[in-house]
Amino acid sequence: MSRTALRICPLCEATCGLTLTIEGTRVTKARGDRDDVFSKGFICPKGASFGAADGDPDRLRTPLVREDGELREATWEEAFDAVAAGLRPVVEEHGPHAVGVVLGNPNVHTMAGALYPPVLLAGLRTHSLFTASTVDQMPKHVSSGLLYGDAVAIPVPDLDRTDHLLLLGANPSNPTEVSAPPPTSPASSRPSRPAAAPSPSSTRAAPAPPSSPTGTSPSAPAPTHCCSRRWRTCSSRSGSSTSGSSPRMSRASTNSPTR
DSSP states (O other): OEEEEEEEOOSSTTOOEEEEEEETTEEEEEEEOTTOTTTTTOOOHHHHTHHHHHTOTTSOOSOEEEETTEEEEOOHHHHHHHHHHHHHHHHHHHOGGGSOEEEOTTGGGSHHHHHHHHHHHHHHTOOOEEETHHHHTHHHHHHHHHHHSOTTOOOOOOGGGOSOOOOSSOOTTSOOSSSSOOTTSOGGGSOOOOOOOOOHHHHHHSOOOOOOTTSSOTTSOOOOOHHHHTTOOOHHHHSSOOSSOOHHHHHHTTOOTTO
16 A cells, blocks of 8 residues: 655755655655645656656665675675775775775765764775865855855845846756755746836837826836845745745755755
8 A cells, every 4th residue: 555755855955845655665656745835846857756766676775795706795794894805905005095985965965974974984094085065066165155154054046036147157957946946936926027118119109107206107116226135035935025034045054064
């Protein structure tokens, strides 16, 4: 008999809500959790593939040890003994720093990633540590530290209230929810902006609208300076505009390597 479980996707910092269909001990289907207050049902193709990945016949389910050129299934004790036998001669001949530890992604999104690397590094006594963060993440920490005073307070851009946007080193045709609000709020619910100035031809065809004593159109919204609206909560998400960090902004500030 199948059952439904609500979980948080561990694949990236967006931590989108998942609705999983489970049969026995296997995940057979994954879809977005529409009731999740942040992702509102959105998931990327990687999150949607959890059901297929969990039951993939090529998935490794036990350690493998190579003997006489062939891989065989082994226990964890046998696997760790094989690793120690291979590393010990390297350390004895070249020293502990000759052994490098390479951590990939999503290392910081799992409990194993937070617990095992420090123990491994302490056991090896090596300073040779390499991570994927220097390729895809460290520049964000540096820029956040310089701009906002906190290397791990990576804000979510307020795209709903942005007039000019400059993208550096990003591909907008392949977005994720890591650093952008979810594409779920309808455009009709976003705050309206002043209409564009009429073209010369349109001004000749019709008279100009009446002006107020201050010289502005009575129907035009009051101008708002970009600094005063920078960190407001978008009305399409909260129901009203309020000062301070938005819920998405507060959530993004937890995207730290300690997670």
